Amino acid sequence: MTAVPVPVSRTGARVERLPLARFTTLGVGGEAEVWFVSTLEQLREAVEAPYRVLGGGSNLVVSDGGVPERVLRLTGQLAEADLTPDPELSTSDTVVTGWVGGGVPLPGLIRKLQKLGLSNLEGTVGIPAQVGGAVWMNAGTRYGEMFDGLHTLEIVTPGSVRHLTPDDLNWGYRQSDLPRGHVVSRVRLKLRHSTSEAVLAKMDFADLARKGQPKMKTPGCAFKNPGGVSAGKLIDEAGLKGARVGGAMIAPEHANFIVNLGGASSADVHALLGLIRERVGVPMELEYELWPGEA
Template sequence: MTALSTEVPALKVERLRLARFTTLGVGGTSEVWTVHNHAQLAEAMRAPYRVLGGGSNLVVADEGVPERVIRLSGEFAQTDLTRDHALSGEEYVTGWVGGGVPLPGLLRKLQKLGLSNLEGTVGIPAQVGGAVWMNAGTRFGEMFDGLHTLEIVTPQGVRVVSPAELQWGYRQSGIPRGHIVTRVRLKLAPSTPQAVQDVMDQADMARKGQPKMRTPGCAFKNPGGIGAGKLIDDAGLKGYRVGNAMISHEHANFIVNLGGARAEDVQAILDHVRRTLNTPLELEYELWP
């Protein structure tokens, strides 16, 4: 039997169109660094950079970005859900889960194992690192519900922190911009596959009214407990269109790509919504640059 190779893949640097990596399908060509371990990541961080996860909640400029764009792979895309008995009490604490792991696939594994705390994030097309960085979630739960430990790479080095050390809250983690969530340990509650699936089904049902077209997700954070989508809908803006970007007829807090939309179209819609509502709504999106 041939032994499996443990050789680390080489650092890969390519010029790629970022639209292929975003859920909106918008974004120009940039220099993409695919890193597989901490040494390669440190090299990539020696010049100005941005970090690309699953490409949701992201609108990339039509001309791309001047910085390096870092994508996590290799050891940062591995999942160890083995129980760490040294850290576990009644809760189930896992081994390390990489920041480049797709969240939907991770949730499927947790459901099959009957492990609870993150099922409320079902339907979010993110990678773990990006989802943690913005504390992604739904009304059924958010990422910090299931975190025990975070490994964060900063320009100064590697930090391992607990959620209690961060000023996290609604759709924000307290992690500074430019810091990269490379791995996390999950803090889960033992449950059953059916009980976890039941919550996932509830969350899925709640998303039935969301558009199925290409979209970055919700455009604006809910201001003061009021639904941003309701405010936009009440202003009569469903179906408002600039170029090939449009406010969804299904849910007014979603902008969709009708095919060939540009970042400048999306920005024009965001500006129009704020002018119409006469309020500085805070974006859910990250805008590059």
């Protein structure tokens, strides 16, 4: 098979054609042109052509055929975190940090904040995302979400770098209202003083609620809770726990999770999603993002 050529970046970004399965928590997905961008200059070049941003790879089901667009991974400077309090923006009650890159892994960030005794984001403990993706979808749990701890958002297009605050956006449950065609390059966090022990106790409490979730390869929760009713409960009541198509299965531990038993394809996962929608009998809105789009 003839290798697909990849472009050479004029700003020094590393560009390779790679299987996206290696970057997703589900472990499925075909090839794409992957851009590893480490500076704002490289990021602005990368978004000059049609693109998608791949963060921690959770909440994502990628087609077996990959995607035609270039796929961006934030690295280097865009994956660093300055948690030093900004003296001009911080107060006796509130700490506003320096810039935190969109490519920073969220779990490691939460642990650093805990050690510093800084509160507001511990409710997101256990979410396997990067900061930019977590902001984009306002990732969270019943105990907290990303917008609880945001002060400023930096978003990038080929022609601009803009700074927004949460007040500029109509954000809500699992959505940020950020305009399409922008990448979250960096954020400043808005946190409260606490103690490392108090923050850890809140993290442990939030994490306890996740103990029943499957430990296998999974993108996370498949569907949003319709009308405040547990999606997992509805799927369980439809008798679908343990249902399997190929290498994909609806998890016996929690029916709102689809897991990769080994060798699953994107087609297997789509088949299970369709089965759930058919059998549950009420409109179910996906929490997963599907690449390249809805089947």
